[in-house]
Amino acid sequence: MSSVLVSGAGIGGPVLAHWLTRHGFDVTIVERAAAPRRGGQAVDLRGAAVTVAERMGILEQVLAKRTQMLGMSMVDRDGNETMRTTEHTISAGRLDGDDVEIMREDLVAIVAAAAGGAQTIYGDSISALEQDADGVDVTFERGGRRRFDYVVGADGLHSNVRALAFGEESRFVRHLGMYVSIYSAPNFLDLDRWQIWHREGDAGYGVYSAPGNATIRVNAGFGAEQPIAFDHRDVEAQKRLVEEHCSALGWETPRLMKAMWEADDFYFDAAAQIHMDHWSTGRVTLLGDAGYCASLFSGQGTSLAMVGAYVLAQELGADRRGAFDRYEERMRTFVRLNQELATENPGGAASEESVRRAATAISLDR
Numbered sequence: 001m002s003s004v005l006v007s008g009a010g011i012g013g014p015v016l017a018h019w020l021t022r023h024g025f026d027v028t029i030v031e032r033a034a035a036p037r038r039g040g041q042a043v044d045l046r047g048a049a050v051t052v053a054e055r056m057g058i059l060e061q062v063l064a065k066r067t068q069m070l071g072m073s074m075v076d077r078d079g080n081e082t083m084r085t086t087e088h089t090i091s092a093g094r095l096d097g098d099d100v101e102i103m104r105e106d107l108v109a110i111v112a113a114a115a116g117g118a119q120t121i122y123g124d125s126i127s128a129l130e131q132d133a134d135g136v137d138v139t140f141e142r143g144g145r146r147r148f149d150y151v152v153g154a155d156g157l158h159s160n161v162r163a164l165a166f167g168e169e170s171r172f173v174r175h176l177g178m179y180v181s182i183y184s185a186p187n188f189l190d191l192d193r194w195q196i197w198h199r200e201g202d203a204g205y206g207v208y209s210a211p212g213n214a215t216i217r218v219n220a221g222f223g224a225e226q227p228i229a230f231d232h233r234d235v236e237a238q239k240r241l242v243e244e245h246c247s248a249l250g251w252e253t254p255r256l257m258k259a260m261w262e263a264d265d266f267y268f269d270a271a272a273q274i275h276m277d278h279w280s281t282g283r284v285t286l287l288g289d290a291g292y293c294a295s296l297f298s299g300q301g302t303s304l305a306m307v308g309a310y311v312l313a314q315e316l317g318a319d320r321r322g323a324f325d326r327y328e329e330r331m332r333t334f335v336r337l338n339q340e341l342a343t344e345n346p347g348g349a350a351s352e353e354s355v356r357r358a359a360t361a362i363s364l365d366r
């Protein structure tokens with residue numbers, strides 16, 4: 001039985017583990033966090049990704065957890081409503097379509113449960129990779145060394161496997177000039193499946209109720225012409241950055257800033273893309289944000305990771321020889337069109353037509 005080590009138990013990793021297990025592989029996942037990571041905002045499943053969920057047998061669970069947003073409004077500095085609609089939201093696009101919006105942590109829990117055939121090791125990370133013609137020797141941070149037939153980096157925008165196998169992030173990252181934080185707060189605005197957005201210049205908030213309405217998710221972001229260096233593990237420093245850029249905003253800023261300092265699920269990152277000529281080298285390949293992050297502006301990061309996992313497993317399952325090349329070949333156009341969504345309309349959303357075209361620009365059948 002061929003063995004595969006997957007780095008990262010976000011979205012792509014567990015979906016890949018599900019399919020590889022079904023294709024007869026022995027799969028191990030290593031996740032740096034001590035447990036499945038909470039937090040994050042609503043993410044979307046569109047087009048081909050909905051079909052992947054259906055084929056995995058998890059679509060009903062996903063639909064049961066959909067956010068069911070009713071609409072959104074925009075407010076000015078003083079909290080006066082300047083726009084209101086029940087047709088679309090900024091996070092999900094049109095509300096009457098087949099797309100599925102779900103909180104990231106709900107989707108993480110569903111895909112983690114679907115990866116049941118794989119062994120998941122939490123709280124560890126790969127420290128070295130050495131490959132030869134027959135396999136990959138992997139050394140782990142917590143000690144220990146194991147040999148696998150293949151290694152897949154599904155470890156996100158700041159991929160560790162990419163750094164070890166291809167070189168430093170700066171060679172592949174393309175910054176889109178925005179930084180975004182996401183965190184939970186008590187629902188002091190009494191939102192019921194509703195979003196409110198407030199923007200002044202290139203900084204602002206998006207706030208919406210999480211399922212059940214007990215809490216809201218706050219999305220506080222700001223623009224920066226030059227990339228900002230920050231420590232990806234230093235949450236305090238990241239909160240200080242958000243405060244520095246958002247505390248002069250109006251509306252509910254004092255309460256939203258207070259909630260940020262109290263939040264234990266704070267997430268912060270640059271809106272950035274990853275562009276690489278190849279996602280694979282020898283027996284190592286990359287999946288999802290690690291290889292072809294489209295950024296949260298594309299609204300398609302989750303769909304790309306799910307579809308990439310399906311196609312990669314399908315190709316490995318069909319014939320191991322040349323599988324990574326065929327995976328790249330089948331995914332390239334799909335990835336390009338989805339990455340282009342993030343930059344089609346700077347400061348706004350891509351057209352519905354482009355989103356639809358990008359979401360379905362791949363065949364799931366060989």
Ligand SMILES: Cc1cc2nc3c(=O)[nH]c(=O)nc-3n(C[C@H](O)[C@H](O)[C@H](O)COP(=O)(O)OP(=O)(O)OC[C@H]3O[C@@H](n4cnc5c(N)ncnc54)[C@H](O)[C@@H]3O)c2cc1C
Nearest residue numbers: 008010011012032040041125155156160288289296301305
């Ligand atoms: C906590 C969190 C919140 C997010 N919130 C949003 C959001 O609100 N909106 C949005 O559009 N996108 C968000 N994202 C990104 C979004 O989930 C991805 O764009 C998309 O789901 C693609 O999935 P992925 O599996 O490629 O990467 P991710 O979902 O980012 O998963 C990567 C996984 O790899 C793990 N990892 C990182 N480094 C290592 C390492 N050295 N060793 C082992 N494991 C490692 C991470 O902990 C994570 O579990 C978030 C990601 C995270 C981790």
